[in-house]
Amino acid sequence: VTARVRALLLFTAAAIAAIPAGAQTPEFRPLSRVLGDARAAGGPLPGNLATPVVMRPRAAALGELLRDLTRQAGIAVVYPGELADGPMVRTAPDTLAVGDALLVVTRGTGWTPWADGAGAVVVRRDSVRRAPDGERARVSGFVRSAETREVVRYASLLALPDSIRGQSSADGSFSLALPRGTQRLRVRALGFAPLDTIVEVAGPVTLELTLGSVAAALASVTVAAAAEPSDIDPATPAMSVARLDLQALRRTPAVLGEVDPVRSLSLLPGVSRTSDFSSAFTVRGGGADQNLILLDEATVFNPAHIFGFLSVFNSDAVDDVTLYKGAIPSRFGGRLSSVLDVRQREGNAREYAGSASVGLLASRALAEGPLPFTRGSFLVAGRRSYADAFLGAASDSTVRDTRAYFYDLNAKVNVPLGRTGNLMFSQYAGRDVFGQEDLGDTRWGNRSATLRWNQIVGGRLFSKVSLNTSRYDYALGFDVVSEPVEWTSRIANDALRVDQVLSVAGQEVEFGGEVATLEIRPGDVLTADSAVIAPVRVEKRQAAMFAAYVGHKVDVGPRVTLHYGARWAAFDRLGPGTRYRYADDLAVRWNQAQARFEPGRLIDSTPVARGTGLAQFDGWEPRAALRVGLTPRASIKASYARTRQYLLLVSRTTSPTPLDVWEPAGPYLAPQTGDQVAVGYAATLADGVWDLSVEAYGKTLRNVADFADGSDVLLNPRVETAIVQGDGRAYGVEVLVRRNAGRTRGWLSYTAGRARQRVRAGADGGINGGAWYPSPTDKTHDFSLVAIRTLSSRWTVGSTVAVASGLPVTYPVARYQVDGLLVPEYGPRNGARLPLYHRLDVSLTRTGRRSDLQFGIYNLYNRMNAQSMTFRQVQDRPLATEAVQLSILGILPTISYTWRF
């Protein structure tokens, strides 16, 4: 392992040294000449070409032998994917330097290894048919991790000297139309060492580009490995995209030792949380239910463990977390504010490996490796909390009798289909259990699965067909007048998706569609004895969803890239069900005299047969993004996106709870729509060491939901009588500065923004008199700084600083007494602010060969940040009232240990 890491580091350093500004050509010469010259000069072989490797007696395809040799030596070799099919080579047992071994295995095959002065190797065909100038050929394939052979998503590719750019997809595939002849190819990806190589383009060719891990570079004090993260890529029109660097996050402080991808999102600009307790997040002034959360393309309806404290995403099993805050690609739809695209790891296709972690909150275990009887890989990961073990030791009997735990199970299998195809099955199942002796049990959890077939057709068409299924349910068991009662609720979603990307003449056309079904059972309350408790079944909701999209990415000259498209989405609410009719066609009406919303008057109800439409909605969602390059490393960008949302989370609480229910759009619940524009500047500075992104955004939202005071939204068959709809608007500026290299890495995030909402009724009615008021998520200033300092090859210190304006809060202007209770009378909604929020977290990580040990302290100086301000009667002086500030998490030390095997 050490040799491999060293080789990667040396290769990385050499590659950077060779092409400091992307202007110089790596000097590749035939490997035999490179080795001969080095030996003649009496010096060491370049890079780690001297690393000994063992050759076994066997006959195998040249590609397989190359893979074996490079894995043993830990070097990166670029070779066409077709070598996986031959020529066949017979090898004799021997132990050689890897440089010599490469010469041996390629001898007489028609292929020759070439190397540069740093020891990077590329295998080229002996005779290359030269083509007329200007003729292009398709170069396609996959970008993979050298360490595990997992695909590398969103890697940026740059072919020189023609500056042809590309990006690997979410499945790791790429396609470039390159002029025939020699092309220099630069590949960059977040968390990986950069790769600079050459490609000999004689005709259509399939390549596997393997990237070394930058994890070792993080721990190195000698190598400044510059990566070019693609979420701030001045070369593409993509903007308002944030990608979490999970490797870096593992070296920053984590609450109770659990690296939570969703919790960590709030360290990025434009993303905020309203509570230290809850991992629920909001994006650019939107609501927590306006984020589409996908796990391997399957929707996760409630990503919460422990009532929202942690997300359901096990960071060990996840390798990419991408958040689209705006400029949402047309292939996504269904939510107003953002898309969180989480991908599970594919598993190590090279060797069996595993890890186990112990933290204060939960333990995790992971196993991965190549499939036993065929090519491909698998990954299985599990996580289980053990809070219940600690609760049993509590002195408080209520706490002691509490059962509280959760578990996750992630699994994924990948099977390559030929050299250009892939079949993937991904699965997630998780469950929370919370119960008390007196209250009974509540259980909730998600299950999702995805079966996906990827195929590259003719090097031009990237085809993806997937079947997704997703379930979320909860069950409460409790007693009513000594009678056991079970309360259940469920949402089920099945979808068939087709996504195609066609690359033609340097342009990219994406198109596809989706057919999905949705079934919601809002609540069923059942008991064994119906003579005591009458069963309650809230009518289930059913819907069919259809979507089609098209997008076109085109370079308009060397500096301008335009990516535009549109999505058409339809939502059919279907029977069986009941069609209700309300007086004045209002399910909720504003009572001006009493200054409150109240349910509309029901006139009649008629049953609707199975499959009959209750309500139909459809609409276009145009999307566009534009890049204008100022320099090769800086550009300005602009984007526009319209989004529609047909599902609403019925939640009256400040943060979502596991017991909330989704309600589909219907006859009296209009779909939510949003429009967002953004302009920005993106640059990479100092040869990729620094990234800078500045974006300004503005968005308007329509039909966003609020709830009538005192309304009961649970087990309410006509929940539309509790929901009021209004408008939202948000605008702001986001700044992200990131340092990718050196002993100190990390990022600074700052957002200055406003988020307002309005619920109007008539001329001067509605919440707050129909005036705009600050959204509950509104933070004027939100700053965070994440820094990771490498102290030595083993020790890393991490810190997080968070400073933010206090959240809006509503203050009383008076009090009064009703039925003996003192009741606050409030002033303007969200008219005041909580005190400034600030916090410092630190961690110290020791990275060993096979283990990581992390100590951390959350909220180092024990700042009791206000999460809310409430006003109540004083317990021992009943006529007195007081203001109470609630803080959730004070100082919280943590320790976690991870063992890899």
Place this chain on the structure above:
Amino acid sequence: MGDWVGAAGLVLCAAGCERVVAVELPEGPERLVVEARLEARADTSDGRQTVRLSTTDAFFSGVRPPPATGAVVRVTDDRGVVVPFPESGVAGTYTTTQLPVRLGRTYTLRVEWQGERYEAVTAVAPGAAIDTLYFAEPAAGSRGPRSGPRATIDLRDDGRVRNWYLWEQEVDGVPLAGPDSLTLGRVVASDLGFDGLGITGFQPFDGAVIRRGATVRLRQIGITEEMMRYYRALNEQVANGGTPFDVPLASVRGNVVGVSPNRPIALGYFFAGAVAERTARLAP
């Protein structure tokens, strides 16, 4: 459902804390507060009814809210019969003995105070009889101590109509909902889940252990759906702990309307409901 959330908060917010802080609050305009409940009692034709009027006060005043004195209070039924409520000896309390409330009738409250006029309208909400009141150990899922006698009732809901209930309990004449008892919130429920069924062993105040020798008066009052929403909103606000599982803070709005030209806002409620009542003494 709230119990679940509260229990979760207890366990999960163990690392957090509450802190009383000094806050400077703006002072809003003085408003009239109405507590007007007309009771229809099946066991008596007594026409005694009470309306209490008070006003809002500064939030940190620390004293009992000022009574609204000198008001003119009248209740009119749907036959046009007007019953005045003269101010009693207790400031802010207006009473009559001339208004026996009957199911099926609609009543309108009219109040004139400090030059402003207010109105509210209500129908009489049906209720149900309490079959028995007795004392029993707490049922599973009860709050408070795990043992000790609780006031327990049996009742039968009327399956012909939707019902909403309010329960009140006095122990030796002291109400459990009041500033001195800190039973925050009112005990209310709809008949969802037991519409038309008999309920046995119901303990509305399951957290209150009854001491031996105490006399308990338990009242079951039918309320309207509108009042159900009012009390639910009231409970959500007075017991609001500011946790992520609480609703946002908001004013509670009742059904009393200012009808003067400048539409003054009044707080509180006016409703009429059928009342069932039982009294029992736990043997010493």
